[in-house]
Amino acid sequence: MPAADENADADNPYLREPPTDFAPIEELSETEAEQQVEQLREAIRVHDRRYYVEHEPVIADRTYDTLFARLQALEDEFDLAHPDSPTRSVGGEPLEAFETVEHVAPMLSIDASGEAEDVRAFADRVQREVGTVEYVCEPKFDGVSMEFVYEDGWLERAVTRGDGREGDDVTANARTIGSVPQRLHGDYPEFLAVRGEVYMPKDAFQDYNRERIERGDEPFANPRNATAGTIRQLDPSVVAERPLSVFFFDVLEASDLADSHQAELETFPDYGLRVNDRVEVVENIEGAIEYRDRMLEARDELDYEIDGVVIKVDDREAREELGRTARHDRWAYAYKFPARAEVTTIADVAVQVGRTGRLTPVALLEPVDVGGVTVSRASLHNPAEIAEKNVNVGDTVRVQRAGDVIPYVKEVVEKGSEGHYELPATCPVCDSPVERDGPIAFCTGGLGCDAQLRRSIEYYAGDDGLDLEGLGEKSVRQLVDAGLLDSVADLYALEREDLTDLEGWGETSAANLLSEIEASREPPLADFISALGIPHVGPTTARELAREFGTFAAFRTAAEAEPDRLEDVEEIGETVAETIHDFVTSEANAVVVDEILEHVSPQEADTGAGGDELDGLTFVFTGSLEGVTRSEAQDTVESHGANATSSVSGNTDYLVAGENPGATKQDDARDNDVPIVNEDEFWALLAERGIDLE
Structure with missing residues (x-):
């Protein structure tokens, strides 16, 4: 797991592919409840960071919601609330690569559920506290939430949500998004801070992912990850090349506030702020539930990802009276959609060219939940398997994960096309002819193909090459x-x-x-x-x-x-x-x-047999050594019975650190309690075992 997970308990069952079939709370002892609460808190903190900061979640949203709800229930039932619990604060924190800016008003999360009865309970509480109200219903966009601040009509700054109190100043990047006005139009207030959702349209996402795959880049997992990865680019020109858009959906602060949310949204287009055309006002919570059901049916028709709807109290005075908790506003509620489970549609097929020229067709999917993980691409393996399964763009398919890791298309559930997908006759990268070797297809361009060239250079310079x-x-x-x-x-x-x-x-x-x-x-x-x-x-x-x-x-x-x-x-x-x-x-x-x-003269290798003085030991080398290369040092220990690997693990016995050592390997060594020795200590270690290098 990445940095956010390094200090997490490896035995915590809620970190990866967590179980959600919890035992009834009444069957737990207080000790068992306390243990589960600690594990859930730890896991949710990790998942918050993966989602809000690193934008690489490892579990689906509905799985996260289930974990969070379980933690809340346990804290309530066993009186285990704590100020540092994730249930008391918004997850995430700003990245250090950008200037940290405090929001003009808190950007809190939204209480959520996938059950209609929970939505009705929310409405009952609103009724008790402020009386009868109307609700504004909006799609719950699955993008990156941001604050946009306008002063005297000019865009002053754009800030990511961050931890809800402060975020990253990404103004330069936001200015490259066409749907973000640099200056407001009409009779705008002198000061206006609005909340918007930056997203990548689904069609544009599939096209962009196809381009990435065909040029040998790793595709994004889903449109939200593509958006998050783009908005935090340090080079605004990179952002300008990617197809981002934005919906504006709330006023955080303004010098002239309207009386209702509906009135605010009606003025947004006059200012040049783009709003979603699916927003509706309903008289009661049953109307909101009906709205959610209609949006669920229309979900696949939309050119943007949504994972539910947001139900908001329309009257601003009632909102103020309802107030907020440390984590969320009490005047809004999200009614979530059920996760798409295993069955989805193939939106496109991209062809990836590997280092050896092998062509691998990759199905670009409408994102789907497979075993608690959101999947947006799957392997089609090879032309023979495509023909056997009769798979093509537009088909509804069932997706599974081989060994619970690699997603692949298992079968066609419903045909939405004629025939099966055919690989192109020429390489999508270099236009060289494609040849078949049994069920496998290859680009004949060799190292003259840019995709193979780049991967070959990366490999040549990588850990398994010349490092x-x-x-x-x-x-x-x-x-x-x-x-x-x-x-x-x-x-x-x-x-x-x-x-x-x-x-x-x-x-x-x-x-x-x-x-x-x-x-x-x-x-x-x-x-x-x-x-x-x-x-x-x-x-x-x-x-x-x-x-x-x-x-x-x-x-x-x-x-x-x-x-x-x-x-x-x-x-x-x-x-x-x-x-x-x-x-x-x-x-x-x-x-x-x-x-x-013409530039390189490989050294002659020793073909003689060595000793076994280091038998059973594993070494990793980092940095430059004096008088010998890392590879020569590897050969030395291997010739005396040891293993030399390129990465540190729990099986490593020594990390040898020369000049300018890599920070990652040293961090991995500390995390795995691997001794770090300098060059002098390394040679002394060999001498102690009777290895004479003279």
Whole structure:
């Protein structure tokens, strides 16, 4: 789990795929209730952060609502209320990347339920406290809620909801959204703070996700995540390129307040503020329930995601009298929709091009709940399976998760199309012809295909390659898009000015990357073989190949002319041997490898046997070591019986930290109680075990 979850109890059952079939409260002892309350509080804090701050929720909204309701019920029944409980405060906190700004008025959450009786209970309380009222009913948008402040008609600032009291100043990004007026029109008040919901239309979301998949980027899970990830971009030009929109739906504060919510909304279009056309005023709560049922039926017709409706007291004076709790306004209630369960519609199909050129069709779905997780895409595997299941765009399908992890289309429930989806005849990225190998389809563009190129550079520079710090997915994309990298070999032609002219690069970061690249010109043979990205050849297999052949030339010759000899290497069978042979004999790949070898001279590997002095130990290395590379240090410990891995886990025995070590690996080591040793301590440890490196 990410940073928000690092301190959470790993045994907490409510963190991932939580159970919602709780035992009756009356069957719990006080001790059992206290334990469950603590676990629920801990889990809800984690889920609040995932949702409000990181925008990467791991459970569905209805599952969260069930956990929250259970916590409230337990606190009430056993008198366990506490000021620090999530039931007493709004989840989330501002990100540090933006200036933190206090809201002009609290942006609280809304009490919610999926049960009609709870909605009627809300209306009964309103009736008792303020008498008969009318209600304004609105769709409950599933986007990012924000405060927009206008002074003298000009947009002064736009702030995310944050923790409800203060949020992130994202004004520069908000100004790029076409439906956010920079200046109000008409007879507007001198000061106006309004609440709006920024969202990505569903059609635009599917188009945008398709583009991301086809260019090799990870797609967004749902429109809300796409919106949240966009509005917090540090570069407003990135926001301007993404299809965001906004509905304005409430007044937070104004120099001239209307008497009712309906009157406020009626003035919004006069000011240039966009409102939703599905808003209705009803006379009583039964009218509100009927409104919700109509919106549920119309849900799939809308071009924006909603997960229920919001019912608000219309009269502002009655609102003031009803007041608020620490968490929510008492004059509003959300009547939630049931989660879409497993059955949904295929909105589109995108084709992802992998590092090896394999084409993977991905179904873009109307978001659906599958086992407590919201899913908006699913694998279609390959053309043969698509034909067998007769799957196409527009079909209603049942989605499941393989091993409760990877979503896939299990079957067609109802046909909404003719025939089945056909893969394109040419690559969606480079237009090269597509060839079939049994049920699998491949782009023939090789490393000349941008999708394969980018992924190849990322792999070459990654943990399983030459481990070039500072050259991750984002920076590779930036360098490729800037025209600085047309092949892996172009890495060695980069100059300081090439980098410092790019957004986000300074003298220090440029110098550090160029230093990493320079140091990679004589890599250990195993690292170089792994870095080439040969299918099925990762670091472990690459080390076995290096030990077997000693030099890259010997390995390449054997792979080209004697593929049967590869099968003598441990962990390599006939299939992997054929894959290696196909890779090295590919004309396109051979050109790229030759270009790299003009700049790189892989070291000769030791083909002799080592000792077992470090048998059973696992090492991870970070930072630069004096006199040896990390790969040489890995080879040293492995030649004496140890394992060398790229990431820290509970099975790691030592993290060796050189100069400029990575913060993530050190944090992981502390979290897993793994000893962190410096270079001197590392060499001393080897000496203590009788390893003489002279």
